[in-house]
Amino acid sequence: MPSYLEFKGLNHQEFQTNHLIHNRINIRGYIRENFSIGLELRNRILFDEGRFNSDNGYVDLSHYFVNDSKFKIHSMIDRMWLKYQKEKIEISIGRQRVNWGINTIWNSNDLFNAYNFIDFDYIERPGSDVIRFQYTGDDLSSLDIVYKPSTFINQTIEINSSVIAALYKINKMGYDFQFLLANYYDDIALGGGWAGNIKNAGFKGEITYFISEDSSETNSTSLSTSIDYSFKNGFYILASHLYNSNGFSDPQQFDP
DSSP states (O other): OOOOOOOOSOOGGGOOOOEEEEEEEEEEEEETTTEEEEEEEEEEEEESSOOOOOOOSSSOOEEEEEEOSSOEEEEEEEEEEEEEEETTEEEEEEEEOOOOOOSSSOOTTOOSOOOOTTOTTOTTOOOEEEEEEEEEOSSSOEEEEEEEOOEEEETTEEEEOOEEEEEEEEEETTEEEEEEEEEETTEEEEEEEEEEEETTEEEEEEEEEEEESSTTSOOEEEEEEEEEEEOTTSOEEEEEEEEETTOOOOGGGSOO
16 A cells, blocks of 8 residues: 655755665586586675675675676575485585574574574575585484584684584474584584474474683573464464573664
């Protein structure tokens, strides 16, 4: 429905026009019986003075075809992987989505691809440059092991900050449970999650405890839970909660 808002006392010279056009190209290839490859590109055209976020992967796979002050054409490869799959085993290498989250909004267990829930124009979510091994059991159980190479420069010294993590899933008592253990940058991460029902309502949760390897740093806990319910008339409600032990509410503590 059209609407009208009256703005008074504004400087019309401050108005800006912002247009963003999205395009996505997804390519799949299959080599014999057990191998497959994937390539996905995220292409965007921006009419504005802003900039796109840089590629934070192990290799920068983004490029500006046009980078003028008010017009930009940008492309990024956010999926590029080679996968081997046979019976219960799957091995993949390259840029891919590693989704360990259970909750709809906040994901305390999602170590590799945590995302902003209100970033609704990026449905696919970013990928990570990893080597991944997955095993699927017969009793709804599975094992997922992921290695993410990473380095950073500290006073001209290159320091290894790679991540290696394992996630085990199992179904018991009508609930899906998962347990994770990770060497996560400068922390040891221990966590778990669950998904099930309380009567007719869905109940999910995730918790991760980060143990700092630096004795001067504080350990932290991240807990997220949610409950949802679907009515017979199609109406759906969801409530979610996030707790961060290292969080703060004073606006003055935010960086300017």
